[in-house]
Amino acid sequence: MERSRLEQRLRQLDEDIAQKQQARGLLAALLGEGSLRAWHQQTNQLAPDAHLDWLRQQGFNEKQALHLKWLSKDMNAHEQYMADFMTVFQNLEHWGPGTDDDSLKALLSLPTEPQSIIDIGCGKGFSTRLLGQHTNAQIVAVDNEQSALDELGERLAEQQLGSRVTLSCASMTELPFSASSFDCVWSEGSAYIMGVEQALTQWRPLLTENGCMVLSDLVWLTDNPSPEALAFWQQEYPDMQRVPKRLAQMRQAGFKVIDHFTLSEQAWLNYYQPLKARVAQLKSSLPDSAAIADIEREITIYERYLSEFAYHMFVLQKGA
Template sequence: QAEIVAVDNEQSALDELGERLTEQRLDTRVTLSCANMTDLPFPPESFDCIWSEGSAYIMGVEQALTQWRKLLTNRGYMVVSDLIWLTDNPSQEAVAFWEGEYPDMQTIEKRLGQMRQAGFEVIDHFTLREQAWHDYYQPLKARVAEVKASMPNSNAIADIEREIAIYERYLGEFGYHMFVLRKGA
């Protein structure tokens, strides 16, 4: 019976979601909002739960925790995923790559401290299985192999190949981690 608000800053993504929701007869339960996550147009204490997978890093996890906390009801929940270091001594090549892609990447302990500092109780946290990475990168790698011959000078293809190489060499030094938080009093 939940009322859901789906937020994205790309209207075409929301349009596609709207079509799928209509097909599945869920469109009356989900409101679509085209907005920037750094300036959400909702009053304080509007939500019982905020769920953000793979996006809080765009505005900075600490900033997201601070700004979004105000939108939660008393003792409301936030679920956030973040790319984190799984080791204190990652390989230099992995560090160099992720510094260019995600300079604020932290260890689990550092993120947990930031979350507590922002006024959240950590209910649970866990690293996603490596299979999730394989499920993403194996089809991507196959698609790159298909199109590379027709786009030999593509910077986008080269960037994807670099990312795939880091995944293949260093997965286990980094991973996606889910954090289930509750707003403290």
């Protein structure tokens, strides 16, 4: 037999062995004998929609699947991971970077004052309350974390805004609203969970003719990020893009770009300073927590490499 044919057969055997080893590793992890983290990361990068569908088929509800997809990435450790994660975040005011000044800048750039707004992924409702204070709109605030909505409801009552705000515990991927229900879709720091392109496509029909969409997203500020920052965000947010790429996707999805700008440094301080203090407070009581370790790693990346990435606000209008 010719040497080239033997070499070809050897390569084929090596590929077959590698595939069987991967299959065995996945089966072992599903049986609780190992970690699914690497598999989740790879699948989420190659086929994010299929990844989410697969998680649902395994019996996770939509809320659990989204948390697993973006946070723990390890199904076998998911319950403890999420318990620790919520222990950290439950008492924090900010669940992501943002300031009233940045949100107001976006609101004031809208061509007309909205009369009906849906705030998707509202969390504890900083943007919801700001929209309530600075518009006369009827607002629907949507999140899949009921505890956050409960706290938002209390704040709205204190500020006498409850009559204009409806709270909805629902999935951002399966919103229970008909087409053309709103003249503004608002989503700060949450569209990435389902994917920005998918959010643009799925949320666009909710808008009335010439309706507007405001969303913020994490973006690269450089074409050559540091290896440590690149490795971290490729794991945590593989679809992170430069601003020109996002703008092109938005236009492709049928939107006109009205304005866009980078969020201020204060937006990050509002989020990371309390988060860092909360982690330090809890670390001794949760010494082996994978969630704590992941959050600490994210804080380190923020402190070392903030000049290489940023949150960016996009103000869009639905085209014809």
